[in-house]
Amino acid sequence: MGGLPANRTVNGFAVDTDNPKVMYVAMRDGLFKSTDAGETWKPVGKDLRNLAAVAVNPKRSGEVYVATADGVIFKSPDGGMTWKRQQ
Amino acid sequence: MRQRLTVFTVLGALAMLLTAPPTASPAQESPSKGGGFEHVHALAADAEGRRLFLGAHTGLFRSEDGGRSWRKVALSAKHGHPDVMTIAPHPRDPLVLYVGTHEAGVFQSTDGGSTWKEANNGLPGLDVHGLAIDPNAPQKLHAAVREKGDGLYRTTDGGGKWVRVDDGPGGEVKVLTSVNIPTGMGGIYLYAGTAEGLQRNPDCF
Numbered sequence: 621m622g623g624l625p626a627n628r629t630v631n632g633f634a635v636d637t638d639n640p641k642v643m644y645v646a647m648r649d650g651l652f653k654s655t656d657a658g659e660t661w662k663p664v665g666k667d668l669r670n671l672a673a674v675a676v677n678p679k680r681s682g683e684v685y686v687a688t689a690d691g692v693i694f695k696s697p698d699g700g701m702t703w704k705r706q707q
Numbered sequence: 708m709r710q711r712l713t714v715f716t717v718l719g720a721l722a723m724l725l726t727a728p729p730t731a732s733p734a735q736e737s738p739s740k741g742g743g744f745e746h747v748h749a750l751a752a753d754a755e756g757r758r759l760f761l762g763a764h765t766g767l768f769r770s771e772d773g774g775r776s777w778r779k780v781a782l783s784a785k786h787g788h789p790d791v792m793t794i795a796p797h798p799r800d801p802l803v804l805y806v807g808t809h810e811a812g813v814f815q816s817t818d819g820g821s822t823w824k825e826a827n828n829g830l831p832g833l834d835v836h837g838l839a840i841d842p843n844a845p846q847k848l849h850a851a852v853r854e855k856g857d858g859l860y861r862t863t864d865g866g867g868k869w870v871r872v873d874d875g876p877g878g879e880v881k882v883l884t885s886v887n888i889p890t891g892m893g894g895i896y897l898y899a900g901t902a903e904g905l906q907r908n909p910d911c912f
Binding site (some may be wrong): 624626628629630631632633634635637640641645647657658672673674675676677678679680683685686687688689690691694695704706707 | 731749750755774798879883886887888901907
């Protein structure tokens with residue numbers, strides 16, 4: 621699980637349906653993405669913080685949603701590279 | 708004087724109403740702009756990717772427009788709006804989904820979230836922090852239960868009956884997901900997000 625902040629709470633987790641080795645972890649520190657089933661992780665969405673949950677659209681690979689702890693939703697159409705606030 | 712006091716009281720109440728931030732209170736059933744939730748725990752898309760569901764301290768919410776606006780979903784007449792900890796949509800049928808709550812256990816809907824029934828047979832406690840649906844066999848789910856009966860439970864009949872598996876992942880479970888990666892031992896992996904980080908275990912024991 622290299623690349624995730626150590627000893628920190630994982631609040632949210634989601635998997636890409638097309639390729640289950642692509643996965644996302646939501647933490648207070650932000651969003652992290654793995655493309656090797658969780659062996660290594662990289663931060664994505666550098667301005668995202670205080671995340672409570674993450675979800676992937678099962679019909680559109682790469683369409684990712686995150687929610688902050690107080691319910692602000694952000695959407696990415698490209699696997700976490702770019703983000704847009706939904707409200 | 709008394710009349711003036713009443714006028715001030717009414718004006719004050721009106722001002723408070725007009726300036727109050729948009730919150731998702733239990734009484735609010737109309738669509739709300741987001742950002743007003745208390746303690747979000749879970750977010751999930753249905754099998755068709757059309758609806759988003761959000762679980763929070765104040766209940767369950769549904770969005771039809773990609774999270775721009777949310778409508779509160781009534782889960783239970785008996786429990787009001789329980790603290791929704793986890794959401795597990797069916798991988799293929801957009802009408803079927805399960806939620807796990809902090810105080811009332813598991814609920815199942817077979818009509819896209821319009822009506823719900825409790826699915827707690829066999830669970831010794833009702834504090835459910837994680838709920839994972841098997842992507843290959845959607846009648847099979849795992850539940851992470853806290854407090855009374857602390858541990859991992861499994862159903863193979865869509866929530867009809869739960870059976871204890873083991874003590875479950877160490878640390879407080881925040882999210883539980885069945886991932887379609889074969890273990891090589893006849894099962895797939897369960898990933899658990901916990902207060903101690905991300906953990907992975909085979910689901911076949």
